[in-house]
Amino acid sequence: MAAPYSTREEIDEAHSALTATFATGRSKDLAWRKWQLKQLWWLLEDNEERILEVLRKDLDRHTFESCMTDLLVLKEEILDFLKNLDKWTAEVKIDAGLIFGYLSKSHYRKEPLGVSLIIGAWNFPILMALLPVVPAIASGCCILIKPSELAIHSEALLRELIPKYFDPTAIRILTGGVSETTYILEKRWNQIFFTGSSKVGQFVAEAAAKHLTPTVLELGGLGPAVVTKTADIDLAARRIAYSKFINAGQICVAVNHVIAEPEIVDKLVERLSYWNDQFMKEGDNPMCKIINARNFDRLVGLLEQTNGKIVYGGKLDKEATFIHPTIVRDVTLEDSLMSEELFGPILPIITATFEDAIQCINSLSNPLASYIFSKDDSVVQDFLNRTLSGGVTVNNVVIHSSIRGAPFGGVGGSGYGYYHGVTGIDCFTHKRTVATPPSWLDGLMAFTYPPYQLSKVSY
Numbered sequence: 001m002a003a004p005y006s007t008r009e010e011i012d013e014a015h016s017a018l019t020a021t022f023a024t025g026r027s028k029d030l031a032w033r034k035w036q037l038k039q040l041w042w043l044l045e046d047n048e049e050r051i052l053e054v055l056r057k058d059l060d061r062h063t064f065e066s067c068m069t070d071l072l073v074l075k076e077e078i079l080d081f082l083k084n085l086d087k088w089t090a091e092v093k094i095d096a097g098l099i100f101g102y103l104s105k106s107h108y109r110k111e112p113l114g115v116s117l118i119i120g121a122w123n124f125p126i127l128m129a130l131l132p133v134v135p136a137i138a139s140g141c142c143i144l145i146k147p148s149e150l151a152i153h154s155e156a157l158l159r160e161l162i163p164k165y166f167d168p169t170a171i172r173i174l175t176g177g178v179s180e181t182t183y184i185l186e187k188r189w190n191q192i193f194f195t196g197s198s199k200v201g202q203f204v205a206e207a208a209a210k211h212l213t214p215t216v217l218e219l220g221g222l223g224p225a226v227v228t229k230t231a232d233i234d235l236a237a238r239r240i241a242y243s244k245f246i247n248a249g250q251i252c253v254a255v256n257h258v259i260a261e262p263e264i265v266d267k268l269v270e271r272l273s274y275w276n277d278q279f280m281k282e283g284d285n286p287m288c289k290i291i292n293a294r295n296f297d298r299l300v301g302l303l304e305q306t307n308g309k310i311v312y313g314g315k316l317d318k319e320a321t322f323i324h325p326t327i328v329r330d331v332t333l334e335d336s337l338m339s340e341e342l343f344g345p346i347l348p349i350i351t352a353t354f355e356d357a358i359q360c361i362n363s364l365s366n367p368l369a370s371y372i373f374s375k376d377d378s379v380v381q382d383f384l385n386r387t388l389s390g391g392v393t394v395n396n397v398v399i400h401s402s403i404r405g406a407p408f409g410g411v412g413g414s415g416y417g418y419y420h421g422v423t424g425i426d427c428f429t430h431k432r433t434v435a436t437p438p439s440w441l442d443g444l445m446a447f448t449y450p451p452y453q454l455s456k457v458s459y
């Protein structure tokens with residue numbers, strides 16, 4: 001059953017309560033932070049079966065995939081923070097020479113920004129709601145979590161568990177759709193961490209700007225995979241097919257479309273079809289479904305309008321909102337399948353030379369992820385030097401987003417800000433420089449006071 005949406009009164013109350021708690025300094029205490037991180041660990045550990053069950057209900061996702069993505073990633077992040085919290089949040093000495101460094105004991109403190117609003121997406125409904133909570137707790141913030149309303153079973157479970165495991169004076173959850181989130185965004189938060197689409201990211205940024213609230217936008221985009229004639233085609237096909245298979249391609253770092261050189265496009269299509277056959281072979285429920293009828297209809301609509309050639313898949317099950325992995329070749333930049341982030345198991349292939357591929361990528365908004373397949377390092381370097389994306393994996397997919405501690409975030413249309421590991425601390429803290437010059441320094445620095453004497457300065 002879906003969780004009831006939060007009322008305006010509940011939103012007002014949560015905002016006031018969290019603001020009041022932050023003012024007491026409760027969430028700044030290092031022991032409190034560690035306790036809350038451990039509570040998050042226990043939330044996952046005690047409720048593993050229920051979490052896997054809601055992910056099955058929301059997305060019909062295989063348990064293996066849910067363990068690998070939602071659970072494992074979250075647990076690793078918690079352990080990493082518990083191990084390093086003291087070091088990562090400690091004040092940092094500033095090496096500014098004798099007077100302003102050593103004698104003034106200059107350093108900066110990583111001050112928690114205050115009350116953070118964390119808004120999650122539905123594709124990994126547990127992970128996207130809780131992963132940013134780890135650095136937010138570690139930084140000493142109070143937190144309001146607003147998970148996606150589209151993954152209704154995950155949303156309901158989070159609504160039940162968050163008050164049970166976390167300190168309710170400092171960490172809360174509110175639920176709702178567009179109108180509730182719009183009302184939440186009217187309030188003054190001290191930090192906003194948003195995961196979702198570029199379109200909604202703009203609304204969030206606008207709302208944040210009214211209060212000058214520092215914001216992290218973790219968005220998506222049209223992530224390309226360029227397969228060159230110098231690539232290992234079979235390996236490229238296997239890995240690209242895999243990126244459209246996990247979560248049925250409903251991943252921000254999935255390959256959105258392939259740009260393949262003319263010499264290898266036939267072989268690539270053949271190997272992609274082969275690997276899709278392998279991935280879909282028997283087994284229980286190999287690939288998950290599309291989250292809901294609206295997204296299913298959106299994808300089907302784009303597929304119906306394509307001018308490309310469907311060369312694999314195309315089978316649809318409306319009732320189960322399931323789309324079989326589908327390959328469409330001879331797609332152009334103007335095609336319906338290139339009009340928006342697909343976020344589904346449809347793979348358009350554009351045939352183009354490497355030079356045209358670079359132009360094509362640069363004509364679109366900067367994606368969150370891009371992929372280059374080539375065994376020739378000079379081609380890889382050329383790709384890196386002439387394009388820009390949130391991250392890149394060379395000769396593979398998705399890996400750059402799962403390297404522990406590697407900054408993960410978008411650029412341009414795919415957002416701003418980074419997290420994962422220590423980089424997450426920067427999202428939720430302010431670097432506050434503190435200088436403590438000794439009073440006797442005035443003797444040494446008397447010449448800096450008026451009346452000025454130019455003869456005492458050399459520059």
Ligand code: NAD
Pocket residue numbers: 119120121122123124128146147148149176177178181182195196197198199200201203217218219220221251252253341343368410
């Ligand atoms: P979405 O933007 O539709 O929704 C995200 C959140 O915003 C939800 O909690 C939703 O309730 C809220 N929301 C929706 N419309 C709103 C509005 N008009 N005003 C205020 N709030 C609103 O995104 P989604 O469909 O949940 O997720 C898919 C998108 O998220 C894709 O673009 C994907 O690439 C991106 N994504 C990015 C990352 C990342 O880490 N960069 C991770 C997962 C998903």
